[in-house]
Amino acid sequence: xxxxxxxxxxxxxxxxxxxxxxxxxxxxxxLRDEHGNIWPQKSQKExxxxxxxxxxSSKESDAVAVWKNKYDYLEQIEKLTELLGGFPLAxxxxxxxxxxxxxxxxxxxxxxxxxxxxxxxxxxxxIKGTKAENIKVLGQSFDSIxxxxxxxxxxxxxxxxxxxxxxxxxxxGQFVQSRGYSLSKEAxxxxxxxxxPIAKAGKISASESLLQVLEKGESLxxxxxxxxxxxxxxxxxxxxxxxxxxxIQNRQEVVEFLGxxxxxxxxxxxxxxxxxxxxxxxxxxxxxxxxxxxxxILGNQIKDASFKI
Amino acid sequence: xTKFDYAQNPWWAFAYEAAMDALQDAHLTMGDxxxxxxxxxxxxxxGEHQTHKASxxxxxxxxxxxxxxxxxxxxxxxxxxxxxxxxxxxKNILVLAAEHLVNNVSxxxxxxxxxxxxKYIEQKEGMLFPTQNALxxxxxxxxxxxxxxxxxxxIAYKNxxxxxxxxxxxYYKRPVEMENIKKSPIVASPLRAxxxxxxxxxxxxxxxxQDPSSVEVIGSGFATDYILxxxxxxxxxxxATRLAADxxxxxxxxxxxxxxxxEIHDAFTSVELLSYEDLGFVxxxxxxxxxxxxxxxxxxxMPVNPSGGLKAKGHPISATGLAQIYEITKQLRGECGExxxxxxPKIGLTHNIGGAGxxxxxxxLKKR
Numbered sequence: 001x002x003x004x005x006x007x008x009x010x011x012x013x014x015x016x017x018x019x020x021x022x023x024x025x026x027x028x029x030x031l032r033d034e035h036g037n038i039w040p041q042k043s044q045k046e047x048x049x050x051x052x053x054x055x056x057s058s059k060e061s062d063a064v065a066v067w068k069n070k071y072d073y074l075e076q077i078e079k080l081t082e083l084l085g086g087f088p089l090a091x092x093x094x095x096x097x098x099x100x101x102x103x104x105x106x107x108x109x110x111x112x113x114x115x116x117x118x119x120x121x122x123x124x125x126x127i128k129g130t131k132a133e134n135i136k137v138l139g140q141s142f143d144s145i146x147x148x149x150x151x152x153x154x155x156x157x158x159x160x161x162x163x164x165x166x167x168x169x170x171x172x173g174q175f176v177q178s179r180g181y182s183l184s185k186e187a188x189x190x191x192x193x194x195x196x197p198i199a200k201a202g203k204i205s206a207s208e209s210l211l212q213v214l215e216k217g218e219s220l221x222x223x224x225x226x227x228x229x230x231x232x233x234x235x236x237x238x239x240x241x242x243x244x245x246x247x248i249q250n251r252q253e254v255v256e257f258l259g260x261x262x263x264x265x266x267x268x269x270x271x272x273x274x275x276x277x278x279x280x281x282x283x284x285x286x287x288x289x290x291x292x293x294x295x296x297i298l299g300n301q302i303k304d305a306s307f308k309i
Numbered sequence: 310x311t312k313f314d315y316a317q318n319p320w321w322a323f324a325y326e327a328a329m330d331a332l333q334d335a336h337l338t339m340g341d342x343x344x345x346x347x348x349x350x351x352x353x354x355x356g357e358h359q360t361h362k363a364s365x366x367x368x369x370x371x372x373x374x375x376x377x378x379x380x381x382x383x384x385x386x387x388x389x390x391x392x393x394x395x396x397x398x399x400k401n402i403l404v405l406a407a408e409h410l411v412n413n414v415s416x417x418x419x420x421x422x423x424x425x426x427x428k429y430i431e432q433k434e435g436m437l438f439p440t441q442n443a444l445x446x447x448x449x450x451x452x453x454x455x456x457x458x459x460x461x462x463x464i465a466y467k468n469x470x471x472x473x474x475x476x477x478x479x480y481y482k483r484p485v486e487m488e489n490i491k492k493s494p495i496v497a498s499p500l501r502a503x504x505x506x507x508x509x510x511x512x513x514x515x516x517x518x519q520d521p522s523s524v525e526v527i528g529s530g531f532a533t534d535y536i537l538x539x540x541x542x543x544x545x546x547x548x549a550t551r552l553a554a555d556x557x558x559x560x561x562x563x564x565x566x567x568x569x570x571x572e573i574h575d576a577f578t579s580v581e582l583l584s585y586e587d588l589g590f591v592x593x594x595x596x597x598x599x600x601x602x603x604x605x606x607x608x609x610x611m612p613v614n615p616s617g618g619l620k621a622k623g624h625p626i627s628a629t630g631l632a633q634i635y636e637i638t639k640q641l642r643g644e645c646g647e648x649x650x651x652x653x654p655k656i657g658l659t660h661n662i663g664g665a666g667x668x669x670x671x672x673x674l675k676k677r
């Protein structure tokens with residue numbers, strides 16, 4: 001049940017640092033929607049009882065949505081897209097999905113986008129009226145292991161089969177030029193490209209996800225620098241990034257629970273917000289100097305979602 | 310039971326001390342015990358790795374009798390006592406609980422305690438136990454506007470005054486003035502530090518015997534509930550307390566006014582106030598009138614928490630429920646010295662909560 005607005009019915013000022021919430025003080029609000037549902041919400045801002053609580057949404061390119069999952073992946077994707085002001089989905093729209101697909105490993109290693117996240121995204125798209133035959137899941141391998149093997153082991157192929165969606169090895173298709181980059185025709189022909197990287201500590205996963213549809217030679221020599229990434233992102237006419245940050249790898253590649261999803265149109269800003277959420281003290285050079293205060297953060301603020309990984 | 314404090318013994322040392330105290334009190338030896346029922350949540354915390362506690366207790370007590378472990382967080386003591394009462398075929402059951410949960414890093418202690426509550430909807434949004442009870446009490450204050458935050462200070466003051474007289478309590482001979490309670494730091498508004506119970510280490514033990522003794526259990530209730538605070542139909546109290554109390558009073562065939570003394574689960578002062586209502590001692594919204602009346606002070610008609618309660622005696626999680634049984638038993642026997650309830654109490658009640666109303670037991674004890 002979607003709520004349009006929420007009223008603050010309680011606000012408590014909390015002062016005790018804990019492992020889950022080391023930064024104090026903060027507020028916890030009790031919110032009630034028009035259906036009578038009541039839930040707690042962490043906030044850096046004090047509210048008065050009776051005030052309306054608005055999460056807000058924005059279609060601006062510098063906006064990054066952050067949402068701590070409460071129920072399941074579908075709820076997270078619905079909330080992230082809502083915070084980004086939604087995007088029009090018609091039954092005839094062609095949609096290209098780009099997951100992270102880097103290792104032939106089981107989903108529990110979280111090397112690749114989790115099958116649960118892709119499953120929820122496909123369910124969301126079909127609920128919104130998109131036809132399965134118009135959705136393609138794109139990937140390619142940059143090493144000697146075939147992408148089919150990685151997709152099979154990661155569980156992503158099974159999800160594609162469940163929804164009768166085509167998994168495509170873009171290396172076997174055509175590449176065309178866009179703003180000086182040789183990109184998969186499958187991606188450029190799509191009305192909407194949805195990158196669904198999995199977040200990893202110490203990496204810039206949202207930015208790296210775009211390389212999945214860049215021609216192999218260019219991809220291997222691509223310099224992960226701020227300007228180059230910005231330029232590459234602009235080569236995609238209609239790009240949305242939904243980043244899976246529920247179970248993620250820490251710097252030692254051990255999986256930890258973070259429970260957040262991030263979304264936006266600018267991969268660098270998403271990577272920056274993620275690095276701040278996990279309190280990464282050794283950030284990738286491409287994002288290190290980005291001023292977080294210049295990013296319009298929607299949904300949960302960095303301090304509300306932060307957890308040292 | 311052991312003294313409740315910050316002694317850094319392993320949980321099994323507290324268990325051993327409490328068990329020996331109970332055996333001595335009952336004039337029994339371990340050879341007379343034919344079953345142990347145990348509760349704890351602490352063994353994996355504080356570097357005590359062994360979670361296979363039954364085998365450790367077997368070694369500790371040099372026995373091969375059945376040892377049953379039932380963790381139920383803060384309600385563990387009450388749950389193991391309830392279980393022992395419902396066991397058949399055993400003559401003397403040692404009911405035991407012990408915790409070494411508090412060591413020197415408070416964040417870790419808090420994190421261990423939080424395993425008693427819901428993580429994804431509540432804790433990740435900062436709704437930890439103090440905040441949860443704070444938000445609930447805010448709603449209570451909005452609904453029952455005659456109640457004030459000063460009523461909670463009265464509860465804290467009462468329990469601290471009682472603990473000063475209890476040698477087993479952390480606050481024994483450590484009086485706290487009302488002014489200090491009212492000016493203590495905010496933990497989660499409107500709750501202050503002195504509205505919160507005291508996490509300590511310790512152990513408690515009770516022997517449930519088929520042989521007649523000076524105190525008998527005449528009523529016993531146990532109920533469970535969903536713990537998401539705002540997912541409940543009525544969150545200004547605990548349904549499981551109401552259900553468990555109704556079961557216990559129904560079995561005991563007595564009325565609320567027959568209770569002479571009670572130990573109520575005051576994890577927060579607000580929980581004690583709400584529990585007056587859930588247990589049926591006063592109607593909904595009238596909890597404040599009860600504390601203001603003085604009837605539940607040590608010299609009142611029905612003293613509540615003569616031990617000092619979780620608030621000032623201390624709250625070693627699973628051991629709390631059994632410490633309540635210990636206190637009421639001692640009160641009914643007239644063995645409580647300076648904190649002895651007057652007028653020869655004959656019937657006492659204990660109320661133990663696990664999590665935010667997730668598992669609740671209520672027991673009624675009567676002097677033979």
